[in-house]
Amino acid sequence: MDRPPLPPFDVETATQKVRMAEDAWNTRDPARVALAYTPDSRWRNRAEFIVGREAIQAFLARKWSRELDYRLIKELWVFRENRIAVRFAYEWHDDSGHWFRSYGNENWQFDEHGLMQVRIASINDLPIGESDRKYRWPLGRRPDDHASLSALGL
Numbered sequence: 001m002d003r004p005p006l007p008p009f010d011v012e013t014a015t016q017k018v019r020m021a022e023d024a025w026n027t028r029d030p031a032r033v034a035l036a037y038t039p040d041s042r043w044r045n046r047a048e049f050i051v052g053r054e055a056i057q058a059f060l061a062r063k064w065s066r067e068l069d070y071r072l073i074k075e076l077w078v079f080r081e082n083r084i085a086v087r088f089a090y091e092w093h094d095d096s097g098h099w100f101r102s103y104g105n106e107n108w109q110f111d112e113h114g115l116m117q118v119r120i121a122s123i124n125d126l127p128i129g130e131s132d133r134k135y136r137w138p139l140g141r142r143p144d145d146h147a148s149l150s151a152l153g154l
Contacts, residue, residue, distance in 0.1 A: 003036060003114035007082035014079035017114075018086050022074040023141050030060035038115045045121045067092035071135040073142060075149040077105070084108045089154045091128070091135045099133060100125045103154070 005013035024033045034057040043050040043059075050059050064070060072090035079085070086106050093099045104123035111117050134152050137143050 001113065006112065006114040007110050009079045009081070009084060011076075011079070014084050015076050017084060017110075018074050018076045021086075022072055022088075025072050025074075026070075026139075026141055028064045028070055028139075030057045030064070033057075033060055036116055037119070038111055038117045041115070041117055041119065043119045043121070045119070046123050066094065068095065069093055069139065071137065071139070071142070073135070073146075073149050073152075073154075074106075082110045082112075084110075087149065089149055091133055093130075097130075099128045099130050101128050101132075101134075101154075102126070 005016050009017065021036065024036060027033070034053045037053055037056055039053050040051065041053065041056060043056065045059065048059070050056055067090075070090060070092045072088060074086045074088040077085040077087050084107075086108070087104070088106065089101055089103045091099065091101050102123050102125045104121055106122075107118070107120040108116050109118040134147075134154070135142075137146055
């Protein structure tokens with residue numbers, strides 16, 4: 001089953017793929033997000049190595065049970081053929097109410113059907129005060145008129 005846009009990417013389709021990924025992750029629905037990956041997709045997320053949709057779904061369920069009120073912005077960095085690199089930042093709080101902004105980069109590789117085969121993520125967490133938050137839209141999709149990472153100086 002194809003998941004457009006398909007590689008090879010151009011600036012328009014790579015940007016569209018990034019926004020689609022951002023939108024899916026902002027649902028915080030592990031089952032929905034996992035469908036964007038090949039059944040045997042390989043991930044490195046920080047120092048954790050994950051293989052397969054089922055493991056991805058379990059990872060995301062754990063992630064979003066700890067990272068509460070999660071809001072994410074992704075931005076295209078570069079693309080070529082079937083690969084896309086993005087930078088991102090997301091805000092969340094733990095169950096004690098401590099807020100964080102997590103910054104990172106991801107490298108993605110897609111199969112011919114537009115499913116992600118490989119995801120390599122490097123992420124750093126910065127404690128922030130609630131008053132330092134920049135992402136204040138209602139949970140779910142980032143509004144189209146919300147500032148990008150670059151516009152926010154992130």
